[in-house]
Amino acid sequence: MTSVKLYVYDLSNGMVRQLSRQLTGRQIDGIWHTSVVVFGKEVFYGQGINTTAPGRSHHGSPMQVIDMGETALDEDTFNEYIQEMSQHYTADKYHLLEFNCNSFTDDCVGFLTGGSIPSFIKDLPTDFLSTPFGAALRPTIDAMYRRPTPGPAAAPAPSAGADPQLAASILQAVASQAQGGMPTQAAAHPNAATNSLTAPVHVVTNPASFKSFLGSHKAAVAFFTSETCPPCKMIEPVFERLAEEKGTHGGRNGAGFAKVDIDVGLGSALALEWKITATPTFIFFLDGKKSDQLLGADRNELRTQVDLLLFQVYPPHPHTSVPMPAIQALSMNPILFSQVPPIDTVLSKLASFIDAQPWPPSTALTKAQAISTLSGTVGPYLKSRFATTPPPAPLPSATPAILVSWAQTTAVLASVLPVDSLFPLVDMWRLAFLDPAVGIWAATAIASQNPISAFLPKALATPTTAPSKGARNYLLTVLRMLCNAFSSLALAQRILGDAQVRGAVMGVLVPSLLHDDATVRTAGASLAFDIAAVVQKRRVEAVRTGRGIMEEDEAEEGRDEWDVEMISALLEAVDRERENEEVVHRLVAALAFFLRLSPQYQTQLAPLLQVLQSKDILRRKLSAGDGWTAAGGIAKKEVKKLVEEVAEKLCA
Known part of the structure; x- marks a missing residue:
């Protein structure tokens, strides 16, 4: 030995x-x-x-x-x-x-x-x-x-x-x-890579590796091939495309795809073990056990068998077979707030707030340094990116140097300035998040540099009942900034994937849905929609690629409890909204996204919807009286159709 x-x-x-x-x-x-x-x-x-x-x-x-x-x-x-x-x-x-x-x-x-x-x-x-x-x-x-x-x-x-x-x-x-x-x-x-190997395809050369491969995939497809087999070369590109479309790479659910050349390493031993008598042969596995086999280079049958395998392991959501035209017609693009204020006026107002504020001697930056960064670095970037005259093509993007300097200044100002003086700074970041480069940077920045982390604590402390004008402006601007942050998928995933940040966002969002101010409620409903749209995009993609949606897909992120909290908050907000039809539209659209393809729908959400009397809440919005102040209920035809569809098909 x-x-x-x-x-x-x-x-x-x-x-x-x-x-x-x-x-x-x-x-x-x-x-x-x-x-x-x-x-x-x-x-x-x-x-x-x-x-x-x-x-x-x-x-x-x-x-x-x-x-x-x-x-x-x-x-x-x-x-x-x-x-x-x-x-x-x-x-x-x-x-x-x-x-x-x-x-x-x-x-x-x-x-x-x-x-x-x-x-x-x-x-x-x-x-x-x-x-x-x-x-x-x-x-x-x-x-x-x-x-x-x-x-x-x-x-x-x-x-x-x-x-x-x-x-x-x-x-x-x-x-x-x-x-x-x-x-x-x-x-x-050294870098002239061949086309015979693609990311999702595992190359297996011995029984031990094959056993490990089967043990790590609920669904698996093994392609037994040979260098001297012409049909194998014909079907191999199809196999690789299927691996790209329906494989497990990128953290997705799907099938594992393995290629076994019976003439390489111990491939012949694997061929003997699995009784391979000709190539190409495809064997399909469920939980490590052989479920089916395909002989020959039939591309249509190969695709059918892969889809069937995934259907067995990841059955489609029951709602995919229920027609919901109003919900399916909803755009999953985020609601953004892109109005450009007079940037020089915003900078001037913020500089006056900084000048008027007592400055602790231990602060990391002086007043002059903070104002210099804003007026000398941030202001020129924003004015060039969001020019009122036709901007240059391509649009200028923020550099890491600008963003790091701005983030450091933001952290200082968020700790020194009161809420009533901070909203111009938040509004500048609201604009910046429309720049894709800013979203990518923020998605990878450490927490101490992320402006969202700097602004959320004070937003959490803002009262929703009879707030001051400055506090109301601050909360409204933070909500709009968060909506624009969801224009970056990478940043949206960072926010929703970090339990601490997600919890803080929820702490700001939920009270805003019930705020005294209708404009704040509109911004809150917009943020709820943007969050729901990100969740829905992921689920729709899972269904589209045939991978199905399983509860464990989202359990790691604690999304089951989070869904319950969001759905409860949305229904309460719909119930209390008496006057703003656009708020109802956004709330119900967000509710539809959270419900339609949820892996927890049958086990947790359907009973919850019944307890919360969700169908009655929605139906009341369709008529005047207790649920709606306008005569005849909701007026817009598309909003009415959406409310009816969610009530009858998701809340029944």
Whole structure:
């Protein structure tokens, strides 16, 4: 028996540990590279498969050595395996996220011991790509390896992080370390990625890896192929497109897609185990058990079988078969507040508030510094971006330098100025959030730099009954700013995915729906709609791609309790609204989005709707009297149809 060790290195040399929270919003301790040490040598994948004395590669000394057990195989057998694998793990197929050193070591460990490498290493790409920063950098990483990103071409993010230059330097350092192994014939073109490998397709070469693959997917499709099989080459692009459309990449529910070349590694053993007698053969798995099999290159039947598999694992929501034309006609675009005030007047008013305010001596900025940042940096940006005359094309965007300086000034002013004096500053950020670059930056900024976090605490303390004029203006402007923040999907996901920020937003939103001021109620209803639209977009996409909607999809975000709170608040607001038809329209539209495709509809929401007498609340809005002050009830035909549809089809 011979021991098998896993050497673990950090390709970022500690940079990611220090900067990950700033860049991604979560702690990542390293960008892991691994190699296998067995029979007195270290074997790893970079520029092809490389072999060196343990600890003598260009990566230096490992950060960690993990004992992977022992192997009963002899060295000659392992060498033969590596020789076979070298035809598969070539330099041109390397991809930092998809097919890398860790893919290779996982195969080797599976071959030697029947085990697999630790999940914290295998899951790192998925964890990284699930952050807004990772998603924004995905096109850049793909471009480095010349692999096209599926779907429409994505423009590079203008400021996808605290500092794009810093992100670029980290990427370059990691890529250089990752693939900087010993020269091979392919080294002259290390990034000429082939088209035979795509992100959602797992390449499996041994039974242990195949077992691990099946264990990590509720639904799985295995494509048994051979290099010498012409029909396999014809059907392979179809298989890869299905993997893109219906795979689990990007944190989505879907099927796992695996490719097994029966002539590579222990592929022949897998073929024998699963009784593969011809290629191409597709086997479909439910919870790790074979459910069906398809022989031959029938693209239509392959797509049908994949859809059927997903239907079984992720059955469609029952409401998808119920026609709801009024709800389906609703736009899922956010309601935005884009009116541009006289920027010089706003700056002048804010400067006068700063001048009049007593300034604690320990404050991080002086009055002069704060005013200088606003008038000398922020003002020119806003006036160029939101010019009253025809602006230049393309529109100028905020740079990270502007935003960091402005955010630091905002944090100081939010701590010093009273609520009555802050609303001009909030209004400037309201405008800025219409710039996509600002949304991307805010989605990845640390909490202390995010202006939303600076403004929410004072908004939470604003009274909803008989507030001062300044307090009312502040709350109204914060609500409108939050609506505009939802123009950025990355920022919307950051807000809804952070329990603390989401809780603060809810603390501001719910009372605003019942506010004495009709304008505040309109802004609150708009924000409720924008939040519901983001949730609905995600659910509609799940249904559209055939992945279905399961309760566990949203349980991690605590969305079940949050849905209940939102739906209860929306119904109470509808019940109390007596005069503003537009407020009712937005509230009922938000309610429809939260209800229609909710995975908790049958288990939690339907009983709740009955207890809250939701149908009666909505029906009362359709006639004059207790529920509505206008004669004859709601006048607008489209609003009336929406209220009737939600009442009869979702609240029945």
